[in-house]
Amino acid sequence: MRDLAVIGLGYTGLPLAREATRAGLCVAGYDVNARVVAGLEAGRSHVDDVTDADVRAMCAAGFTAAAEPSVLASAHTVVICVPTPLHADGTPDLGPVRRAATALAPHIDVGTLVVLESTTYPGTTEEVVRPILERASGIVAGADFHLAFSPERIDPGNKDFGLRNTPKVVGGLTPGCAQAAAAFYGKICGSVVMAKGTREAEMAKLLENTYRNVNIALVNELAVVAHDLGVDLWDAIACAATKPFGFQTFRPGPGVGGHCIPVDPDYLVHRARAAGGRARLVELAQDINRSMPEYVVRRAADVLGGAGRSLRGAVILLVGVTYKENVSDLRETPARPIVRLLRDVSADVVYHDPYVARFVVDGEPVARVADIVRAAAASDLTVLLQPHAAYDMDAIVAAAPRTLDTRGCTRSGAALL
Ligand SMILES: NC(=O)c1ccc[n+]([C@@H]2O[C@H](COP(=O)([O-])OP(=O)(O)OC[C@H]3O[C@@H](n4cnc5c(N)ncnc54)[C@H](O)[C@@H]3O)[C@@H](O)[C@H]2O)c1
Numbered sequence: 112m113r114d115l116a117v118i119g120l121g122y123t124g125l126p127l128a129r130e131a132t133r134a135g136l137c138v139a140g141y142d143v144n145a146r147v148v149a150g151l152e153a154g155r156s157h158v159d160d161v162t163d164a165d166v167r168a169m170c171a172a173g174f175t176a177a178a179e180p181s182v183l184a185s186a187h188t189v190v191i192c193v194p195t196p197l198h199a200d201g202t203p204d205l206g207p208v209r210r211a212a213t214a215l216a217p218h219i220d221v222g223t224l225v226v227l228e229s230t231t232y233p234g235t236t237e238e239v240v241r242p243i244l245e246r247a248s249g250i251v252a253g254a255d256f257h258l259a260f261s262p263e264r265i266d267p268g269n270k271d272f273g274l275r276n277t278p279k280v281v282g283g284l285t286p287g288c289a290q291a292a293a294a295f296y297g298k299i300c301g302s303v304v305m306a307k308g309t310r311e312a313e314m315a316k317l318l319e320n321t322y323r324n325v326n327i328a329l330v331n332e333l334a335v336v337a338h339d340l341g342v343d344l345w346d347a348i349a350c351a352a353t354k355p356f357g358f359q360t361f362r363p364g365p366g367v368g369g370h371c372i373p374v375d376p377d378y379l380v381h382r383a384r385a386a387g388g389r390a391r392l393v394e395l396a397q398d399i400n401r402s403m404p405e406y407v408v409r410r411a412a413d414v415l416g417g418a419g420r421s422l423r424g425a426v427i428l429l430v431g432v433t434y435k436e437n438v439s440d441l442r443e444t445p446a447r448p449i450v451r452l453l454r455d456v457s458a459d460v461v462y463h464d465p466y467v468a469r470f471v472v473d474g475e476p477v478a479r480v481a482d483i484v485r486a487a488a489a490s491d492l493t494v495l496l497q498p499h500a501a502y503d504m505d506a507i508v509a510a511a512p513r514t515l516d517t518r519g520c521t522r523s524g525a526a527l528l
Pocket of ligand 1: 143
């Protein structure tokens, strides 16, 4: 009998499997991607925060990964960590969650604890996962088996906070389900917080990410306003941040990336509309953040225009193309629409990123430069998108004839967003 089976071995599932293995639990993983499974079996990690050595240590401690769901049989606890993306029309795509629940259903037993960790709208655990599990298993959630939601709060690249020292919220279908989930996570996490139910736990995660999204939209909008007013917003933010209470710092940038912050608010927007209401501020924040790549390109045109040049035929060096600093994740990176917009006006786009060996936009690779300082000197405009710690920003700005700093990460000599 296994202690834990994890469905979906990506950015959230793999660290969970690692921490559970480290806690001495017997863990298995199921992922539909056979390449992911083969890599793990060969001791290779595909996730930034998990090293190859971690994977080898997990395997040595008994962890097994499989591309077929029979591995889910006879596990005490099963945690679902599959993606929750959007359909092309912007509505929630719960296909992976449904397929994971369908694959799991024949394997659950009386007493099994099933936890959904994928970020989703309130009601998913009860209205989507529960009926799938009950129909195929013939047993009842809350009476025969336990069902709960626990939001994943992982922050890729964060060295200070991980699964162990970030409080874990759990919401159960019944108090008994919550107890079972709290007992399980208590083996791995330092602190467990009980929500009133699954919906409150689902909402807590959407609140956390929407809070970030809305506040980023606020400073992004203020960046545009401040530029028009001739104000250095980054300086104003640094001043405001000295207030010891009532203010949390958010910084503007070229747009919001990753597959959480820009995506999760749409789950809330959709659910609010389905219930006959509107999450107006959330919708507006999405609009503002999604307009930032266009604004970056407009500012790039301004900076070149100031030197009597246009974007057409200009060599534009993009510095750092991942969605976040010091990680290799390209999902929803604003660099992608920026490349698209620059190509539309026939600019010659090149990029540098120590974390990205190949950057393909709309099927066409962006040319990669090896020596960033030399490339900055040879470009017409250098656009700082991601301040990876490895960069010497002063050296880049000194070499470049013109720099547009979208992150406020340079001291002087660059045009700000
Ligand atoms: N990455 C983060 O920083 C983060 C943080 C908090 C919450 N989340 C949420 O966690 C969930 C998972 O995100 P992730 O970043 O781990 O995704 P991911 O894409 O890194 O990993 C998901 C894995 O699930 C597998 N998969 C997809 N469908 C499957 C199925 N039906 N059965 C089995 N395996 C399946 C995929 O092959 C993939 O390996 C999402 O809801 C996301 O919003 C992610």
